[in-house]
Amino acid sequence: MTELEEDVWRPHVTVATVVPREGRFLLVEEDVRGRTVLNQPAGHLEPDESLLDAAVRETLEETGWDVALTCLLGVQQWRSPSGSQFVRFTFGADALRHEAGRPLDAGILRALWLSREEIAADAARLRSPMVLASIDDWLGGRRLPLDSVRSFSVRP
Structure with a gap:
């Protein structure tokens, strides 16, 4: 690594999904350093992986739900x-199908469906403010086309 590369700041790049179904949203209850928190299915982008692929993969690994990204x-x-x-x-x-017997990622205690009201009432347990903000973006009608995200030179 060159001196210049060492000086470059790099944030964690993550993906998450908001999966609505019958007025509820798919969340995970997870153990983060001894604290039980609520989060959307979410995780880190892996090397040579597109953002879209990462979102589908993380949702399946953390919840057992296979999903189709819509926006x-x-x-x-x-x-x-x-x-x-x-x-x-x-x-x-959109939730497509559930693999009920699939083991969930390490640290994930369970997947659950909660209403916006239930999520807001448990705000102290949210992993970050992004959780409720994302639900509110969904409920507020925010939708950007998936082709807003483009990948180059990933998985040939």
Whole structure:
């Protein structure tokens, strides 16, 4: 690594999905450093992976739900209380099918469906402010076309 590369700041690049169904939203309850929090299905972008593929993969790994992305809800930037910084690409998705016996990622306690009211009432347990903001973006009608996100030189 060159000296210049060492000086470049790099935030965590993550993806998340908002998956609505019958007035409820798919969330995960997860253990983060001994604290049980609520989050959308979300995770880090992996090397040579497109943002779209990452969102579908993370949703399946964390919830057992196979989804079809429908839109980009937005790009969010957040600095956590610990000082870590994240850039998150949040997508809307339709639930297609559930693999009930599929093991969930390490740290994921369970997947659950909650209403916006239930999510807001449990705001102290949200992993970040991006969780409720993304639900509100969905409910507010925010939708960007998926072709707003373009990938070059990933997975040949």
